[in-house]
Amino acid sequence: MNTIAIKQLVDKYFEGETSLVEEQQLRAYFKEGAVAEELQEYQPLFQYFATAKREELPSDFDERIVIELQRPAKRRFMRRMVQMSSVAASVMLMVAAYFWYPTTELPSTVSNQINWEQYEITDEEEAYKETKAALKLLSRNLNRGAKKAAKSMDKITKKKRRIEN
């Protein structure tokens, strides 16, 4: 069988559209050893199937093969791979979520229970006054710390300047 035909078969195989006979052909081609350069990467894959086939047939093989024939072999293999990786992925997602949000209590349930409305200021003028007072307190305190830090820096860097003069 020529390389182009084989290549077409390989593509068909990965589409899941090869018949059993065609798969046999592929196996035979890769088993023989005279594999074209561009197809060499597929060799291990088809050789797997080749060696797998050499195992002893179980007694209920005929029954089994009927069942298996219902689903193409490669799809089962791929599906299992996908399943395994999905499980792994979701486990990792959960682990990541657990560590990413290390809150001991579920916040949404706690905050849902708080009735803030009880303490709400309902008068606009009062609300504004309170906000202003709060912002003033915030500012004052921020300034206090910031100023003190800056002044300390000045003190030390200035020290040298004074010596210079």
Added chain:
Amino acid sequence: MRIVSFLMLLGFLCLAGSTQAQADAISTYFGQYVDDERFTVVYISPKMFQMIDKLSIDFDEESSEAMKDVVKDLRGLRILVADEGAQGLYQEAIQKINTTEYELLMTVRNKSEDDMQFLIKDEGDIVNELLMIIGSEDNFVLMSFVGNIDLEKVAKLSESFEEQD
């Protein structure tokens, strides 16, 4: 396959649960104190801030542009004040507030005056919450500003308060 989808759903739920509806530090870490009699609670709702902004009346002559600029970005203000057991509450607050969620801006430690911490919670360039925690011998304040906070505007406001005094 169903197990996988279930696991993934669970994972997403964990993630979703952490992005709270009421995402402020007081609700999250001090929810239990809100209805506690030892505490004075103040709450200004998003609706109220909208009203203040819409009305934009000069409630007092001193209200500056800087003040208006900050207030219009605010969506909530929550204040918790206590005088009993202030020191212990302060320690509790600074330990509880999750430093992976909140970024520490400034810490001030001073025996004779107040201990303070300023924290922010940001998502990218936007500051969603600005927290101030104050603890002295007989005064504990936990103040949470929620909104679309621009720290530059807060700095400008601080400056204007500086000048007023």
Added chain:
Amino acid sequence: MKITLIALGMLMSILCVQAQTPSVERFFEKYNGYEDSFEISLQGWMLKGASLFAEDDVSKQLMRKISKLRVLIMDEGSLVSKQEVGRLLKNVRGQQFEDLMEIRDEGNNINFLIREDNNRITNVLMLLKGDEEFMLISLEGLLKFEDLNRLEINVTGGDHFKKVPKNRRDVPRA
């Protein structure tokens, strides 16, 4: 896999230690309980905001270039003994800090020390010890020697350097 993780963990812990200095940390912790002590720690955006309050250009510039600033101010300088200061200096010198400058001025002793990594300065320590006051400033970040270059001094007498050298290699050793 496990070995890789352990190695990575160790590497991370080493990297973390590089930022903070244990003896400096301990010093801050020790004195912040005192009545006359004032400790401020600034990082991130706040540093930029605070730099606006600085009057001296050099400190303004420095504050904008660093990632963390920590200050300990003691109004009663005598609370921190000379021995304590000496011990701190000795400890940090053993933890990869090198002396940059030392100035004696009007009863005050000022030390500048730096720690560097890969030709960048990662930590700066400034100590001021006087009879009436004590100050410790710790800076963290990634500075170039040029940034500190502006700390020019022209001192007559005492241990000093005329100017902070541009290159690390030119720093005179004591």
